[in-house]
Amino acid sequence: MFRAVSRRVVALFTPRRVEQELDGELAAHLAEETARHIARGMTPADAAAAARREFGNLGQVREDARDSWRIAALDNLQRHLRFASRALMRRPAFTATALLSIALGLASAITVYSVIDATLLRPLPYPAPEQLVAIGNDQFLANREVAALRQQAQSYTNIGSFSPGWLFPLTGPTPALLVNAGKVSGNFFEIMGVRPILGAGFGMSAETPGNHRVAVLGEDLWNRAYHRDPAIVGQSITLDSRPYLVTGIMPRAFHPIDAGADLWIPMAMDPSDQPWASAITLVVARLRPGASVATASAEMRMIAPRMEKEFQHTAGWATGVTIQGAEERALGSVRPVLIVLSMAVVLLLLTATANVANLLLVRTTERRQELAVRSSLGATARQLGALVLTECLLLGIIGGVLGLVGAFAAVRTLPHILPAGFPRVAEIAISGRVLVGAAILTMLVCALFAIAPSLLGTAENVGIRLRSGRTIAGGGARTRGLFLATEVALAVVLLAGAALMGRTMFALGQVDRGIRSDHVLTMRVMPGGKTADARRVYWTEVLERVRHLPGVRSAATVLHLPMGGRKWSANVLVDGRPVAPGAAPARSAWQSVSPDYFATVGIPVVAGRPFTTADDANAPKVIAVNGVFAAKIFPGENPIGKRVSAGNATGGDTATIVAVVGNVRHDSLNVPAGAELYVPYAQNPVGATGVVIRTTGEPAAMAGVLRDQVQAVDPAAPITDVRAMDEVYARSMQRPRMVLVLMGVFASIALLLSAIGVYGVVAYGVRQRLREIGIRVALGADHWSIRRLVVGQGLGYAILGVTVGLPIALALTRFMRGLVFGIATSDALSFVVVPVVLLLIAGIASMLPTRIAVRGNPTDVLRE
Amino acid sequence: MGVRKTDMLQGTLDLVVLKLLQAGPDHGWALTRSIQAISRGVLDINYGTMYPALRRLEARGWVRAWWAVSENNRRVRYYELTASGRRQLTTERATWQRFSDALGRILGTN
Numbered sequence: 001m002f003r004a005v006s007r008r009v010v011a012l013f014t015p016r017r018v019e020q021e022l023d024g025e026l027a028a029h030l031a032e033e034t035a036r037h038i039a040r041g042m043t044p045a046d047a048a049a050a051a052r053r054e055f056g057n058l059g060q061v062r063e064d065a066r067d068s069w070r071i072a073a074l075d076n077l078q079r080h081l082r083f084a085s086r087a088l089m090r091r092p093a094f095t096a097t098a099l100l101s102i103a104l105g106l107a108s109a110i111t112v113y114s115v116i117d118a119t120l121l122r123p124l125p126y127p128a129p130e131q132l133v134a135i136g137n138d139q140f141l142a143n144r145e146v147a148a149l150r151q152q153a154q155s156y157t158n159i160g161s162f163s164p165g166w167l168f169p170l171t172g173p174t175p176a177l178l179v180n181a182g183k184v185s186g187n188f189f190e191i192m193g194v195r196p197i198l199g200a201g202f203g204m205s206a207e208t209p210g211n212h213r214v215a216v217l218g219e220d221l222w223n224r225a226y227h228r229d230p231a232i233v234g235q236s237i238t239l240d241s242r243p244y245l246v247t248g249i250m251p252r253a254f255h256p257i258d259a260g261a262d263l264w265i266p267m268a269m270d271p272s273d274q275p276w277a278s279a280i281t282l283v284v285a286r287l288r289p290g291a292s293v294a295t296a297s298a299e300m301r302m303i304a305p306r307m308e309k310e311f312q313h314t315a316g317w318a319t320g321v322t323i324q325g326a327e328e329r330a331l332g333s334v335r336p337v338l339i340v341l342s343m344a345v346v347l348l349l350l351t352a353t354a355n356v357a358n359l360l361l362v363r364t365t366e367r368r369q370e371l372a373v374r375s376s377l378g379a380t381a382r383q384l385g386a387l388v389l390t391e392c393l394l395l396g397i398i399g400g401v402l403g404l405v406g407a408f409a410a411v412r413t414l415p416h417i418l419p420a421g422f423p424r425v426a427e428i429a430i431s432g433r434v435l436v437g438a439a440i441l442t443m444l445v446c447a448l449f450a451i452a453p454s455l456l457g458t459a460e461n462v463g464i465r466l467r468s469g470r471t472i473a474g475g476g477a478r479t480r481g482l483f484l485a486t487e488v489a490l491a492v493v494l495l496a497g498a499a500l501m502g503r504t505m506f507a508l509g510q511v512d513r514g515i516r517s518d519h520v521l522t523m524r525v526m527p528g529g530k531t532a533d534a535r536r537v538y539w540t541e542v543l544e545r546v547r548h549l550p551g552v553r554s555a556a557t558v559l560h561l562p563m564g565g566r567k568w569s570a571n572v573l574v575d576g577r578p579v580a581p582g583a584a585p586a587r588s589a590w591q592s593v594s595p596d597y598f599a600t601v602g603i604p605v606v607a608g609r610p611f612t613t614a615d616d617a618n619a620p621k622v623i624a625v626n627g628v629f630a631a632k633i634f635p636g637e638n639p640i641g642k643r644v645s646a647g648n649a650t651g652g653d654t655a656t657i658v659a660v661v662g663n664v665r666h667d668s669l670n671v672p673a674g675a676e677l678y679v680p681y682a683q684n685p686v687g688a689t690g691v692v693i694r695t696t697g698e699p700a701a702m703a704g705v706l707r708d709q710v711q712a713v714d715p716a717a718p719i720t721d722v723r724a725m726d727e728v729y730a731r732s733m734q735r736p737r738m739v740l741v742l743m744g745v746f747a748s749i750a751l752l753l754s755a756i757g758v759y760g761v762v763a764y765g766v767r768q769r770l771r772e773i774g775i776r777v778a779l780g781a782d783h784w785s786i787r788r789l790v791v792g793q794g795l796g797y798a799i800l801g802v803t804v805g806l807p808i809a810l811a812l813t814r815f816m817r818g819l820v821f822g823i824a825t826s827d828a829l830s831f832v833v834v835p836v837v838l839l840l841i842a843g844i845a846s847m848l849p850t851r852i853a854v855r856g857n858p859t860d861v862l863r864e
Numbered sequence: 865m866g867v868r869k870t871d872m873l874q875g876t877l878d879l880v881v882l883k884l885l886q887a888g889p890d891h892g893w894a895l896t897r898s899i900q901a902i903s904r905g906v907l908d909i910n911y912g913t914m915y916p917a918l919r920r921l922e923a924r925g926w927v928r929a930w931w932a933v934s935e936n937n938r939r940v941r942y943y944e945l946t947a948s949g950r951r952q953l954t955t956e957r958a959t960w961q962r963f964s965d966a967l968g969r970i971l972g973t974n
């Protein structure tokens with residue numbers, strides 16, 4: 001049957017062979033005819049001419065022959081398709097189930113692969129992205145290290161720097177905006193290789209202190225603040241109360257490495273700067289042709305120790321310097337997610353395919369009567385095969401189109417599902433490449449389930465068996481059982497994955513955040529360009545205004561909001577405890593908070609006293625430390641009353657520890673709290689500050705009022721990120737939630753398909769055995785024993801599937817190691833619940849057909 | 865050119881070819897000669913139209929073809945009726961019979 005179809009298809013698309021054959025045939029005809037004329041006495045020339053004349057227009061004949069071939073082939077196909085579609089429409093339940101299976105499987109696969117195509121497979125939008133590397137250190141690199149690298153490193157054509165995340169107020173546009181500036185080296189735009197859409201980037205001269213008041217705007221900020229006015233290039237803008245000359249506009253797609261920015265300003269390269277003043281988070285460089293991340297890393301292992309010594313870094317600094325390809329840095333974090341999801345959709349697609357194959361098996365067996373009749377009417381095995389095959393093809397094509405439609409819809413909703421900060425979201429689309437992949441996938445799926453009917457043997461055999469009066473149910477039953485078990489096994493794997501993610505979400509929800517996030521509103525306010533005294537006055541007024549509003553319990557300020565993605569750290573020196581030469585001093589994150597902060601966000605004061613308004617600029621300096629700090633730096637001692645200095649946190653002075661407070665997970669829910677210390681805001685009025693407000697009612701409902709009140713104190717101070725703190729936490733769980741949602745959807749589909757599969761096979765089995773069941777009932781079997789008989793069959797295959805599926809699931813879920821939290825990937829609970837759920841569903845699906853079995857009078861069945 | 869020739873009716877060539885092949889496998893040129901001989905030269909077919917017709921029958925699966933050497937020692941393409949070709953012939957013959965009977969009755973009444 002394959003040969004018949006393929007020959008027609010070949011003829012349809014490559015008429016060359018057909019034409020060559022035709023030419024040979026026509027030449028033979030002319031030769032015979034010429035010979036006949038010669039035999040009747042013509043001269044060879046006359047004979048040939050006569051033969052040609054009688055033959056008619058040779059070109060026309062060739063054309064006609066080709067057409068008739070094509071038309072007939074198309075005609076055949078059309079006839080088959082019409083027949084197949086009529087046959088499918090006669091069985092709407094079968095057709096709908098099969099189409100739904102194919103469409104769901106393909107839609108899931110296409111959607112996930114469009115994400116993978118956009119993020120992992122397409123190169124980053126920079127010229128020669130493989131040359132781009134990021135050089136980083138777990139502490140920091142500064143101007144002097146960049147200068148040293150530029151002098152010493154041979155692996156690069158260009159070395160620059162990038163320090164993202166500087167928040168500055170931009171005044172001029174109303175209302176004032178809080179913008180996220182990236183401080184970059186003069187050669188940064190050259191290194192990235194992206195040209196501005198307007199104006200120019202800044203050159204190396206901008207690194208010279210004094211020349212550095214220039215800015216390049218991002219396209220989004222240009223839209224938002226200046227309505228795409230091209231005249232802004234060459235004009236001055238006011239950033240952090242200082243004038244900057246706008247030199248150019250960068251395109252929206254410019255999203256260097258993994259951190260976007262609203263605008264870029266030069267990092268003034270004064271190597272004599274205090275290192276923290278130019279704390280660069282990232283050095284970006286372009287590799288010289290021939291150099292690789294490996295060779296550059298080898299070179300760095302020579303240079304870094306020299307720098308460690310020269311700049312008097314703490315011991316071990318050099319080993320923390322790493323080189324990473326730009327692609328790895330941008331995409332490394334999403335790769336495990338996408339690998340797991342792509343495996344999940346492959347499993348789902350296989351489940352769907354097995355389901356359709358199973359349905360086809362049942363259908364083909366049920367149709368044996370029809371096929372046998374057709375066969376006895378003279379249809380050949382080949383024709384019957386073509387019939388069944390065309391049905392498969394039709395199912396595949398319609399299912400594929402439906403799947404594609406579903407995928408288009410799903411891709412449109414992706415930006416809402418994917419976690420904030422997911423790389424390259426804007427580039428996700430169903431591209432030509434994805435379409436081609438989808439078509440190939442459809443054909444593969446089609447071919448896989450089209451094999452199923454042929455497993456029953458050829459139609460002719462069916463006909464012979466039927467005529468001989470033997471049953472043909474037996475052979476198909478085992479095949480169906482195997483497909484069913486496969487389906488269940490695949491569903492086990494998907495369910496296990498979903499269960500693990502569910503447990504992860506639960507574990508994340510159970511994590512002690514260290515603060516009470518309910519009824520708390522947070523916002524980020526940036527009163528720029530003020531002196532320390534002016535900031536103190538500003539914040540006092542803000543808190544006074546807010547605190548007395550109805551519905552507000554308390555309000556406080558904090559340097560960096562928990563889960564805000566920002567954290568400052570300092571070296572901690574304990575009074576009277578000298579640091580051994582060469583040993584690294586202890587480090588701790590630090591926060592500057594107003595007195596009510598602990599009470600407002602519910603951080604318990606474990607020992608000592610909370611800050612009060614008396615801890616002001618004139619009072620002796622005090623700090624509070626968290627439990628981790630106390631345990632790490634004062635193990636077995638009472639830290640209260642101890643005196644420490646902590647770099648910028650204490651302004652270089654020594655402060656007295658007055659309190660031990662609870663630990664707060666500041667970075668992420670799945671990262672345990674580190675050492676953290678708190679200083680009273682009045683004693684260290686730093687710039688960027690978050691506001692936390694505890695409300696009596698729904699915090700989001702008060703967002704507008706509170707924003708207005710803060711705005712009224714200083715209209716030039718930009719306010720951003722006004723959010724309920726619960727929402728901040730919800731956002732932080734977006735990634736595991738996305739994986740959970742997608743895995744959950746995939747697993748539910750697989751479960752549904754398995755249930756359909758079990759039901760279909762059991763229901764068919766029951767119909768086959770009605771006679772047997774009738775006899776049993778007639779001989780006195782009660783309904784329960786019949787039910788046991790029927791359910792046992794379905795459950796048997798399900799148990800086989802679960803038995804096979806569990807070890808596969810155990811092996812495959814190991815790929816989820818980076819995604820789960822709080823549990824092992826072999827989590828016992830998940831691996832107990834999943835089989836139970838599956839067997840329960842299989843049991844229910846097997847129960848339904850028992851109604852057919854015990855319905856009606858057994859004598860009716862026996863008489864049939 | 866003593867005999868008046870009649871054009872083949874549209875579509876009848878397929879039927880004729882199927883009928884001729886009922887006797888056994890044959891090749892294109894021989895088939896054209898047979899039509900000439902059996903119809904005593906009345907049915908005038910453009911020899912060229914034989915080949916598109918054969919292709920049409922082949923594509924529909926009514927005949928199958930293979931290359932072989934003819935009685936005149938030339939490589940020619942032989943055609944043979946398939947089972948479905950045989951059935952098609954029966955059907956078409958019956959149709960034709962009904963058609964010509966009806967036509968005969970209409971034209972025969974004066």
